[in-house]
Amino acid sequence: MLKGGNMSFLSKIELRNQLSGMGIKIEGNYVRKSDIEKIVAGPPSEFKFAEFSLEPKDIKLLRPDWDLDKCKKWLLFNEKFVRNDIVQAAFKILEDRLKRTGN
Numbered sequence: 001m002l003k004g005g006n007m008s009f010l011s012k013i014e015l016r017n018q019l020s021g022m023g024i025k026i027e028g029n030y031v032r033k034s035d036i037e038k039i040v041a042g043p044p045s046e047f048k049f050a051e052f053s054l055e056p057k058d059i060k061l062l063r064p065d066w067d068l069d070k071c072k073k074w075l076l077f078n079e080k081f082v083r084n085d086i087v088q089a090a091f092k093i094l095e096d097r098l099k100r101t102g103n
């Protein structure tokens with residue numbers, strides 16, 4: 001394993017061995033996309049707290065002059081940005097709550 005800064009790198013042999021240990025077989029130079037998606041997603045979490053979702057009607061509350069179709073299109077186009085902002089805000093909230101509780 002090669003380390004550089006905050007990152008670690010695996011050789012092809014190390015990667016092949018780790019994937020093999022997870023039951024993922026590399027055939028030639030290829031790995032199935034579905035296997036990579038499982039690796040990236042990681043194991044499903046046992047616990048989920050404070051789940052959050054948005055709907056077009058939520059945008060309509062902020063933009064009453066927009067129809068629901070326009071609200072839906074806006075959400076679809078901006079989903080990745082909104083998701084990132086929500087995650088950042090959630091971690092800020094967690095940090096603040098941890099400080100307030102002395103943890």
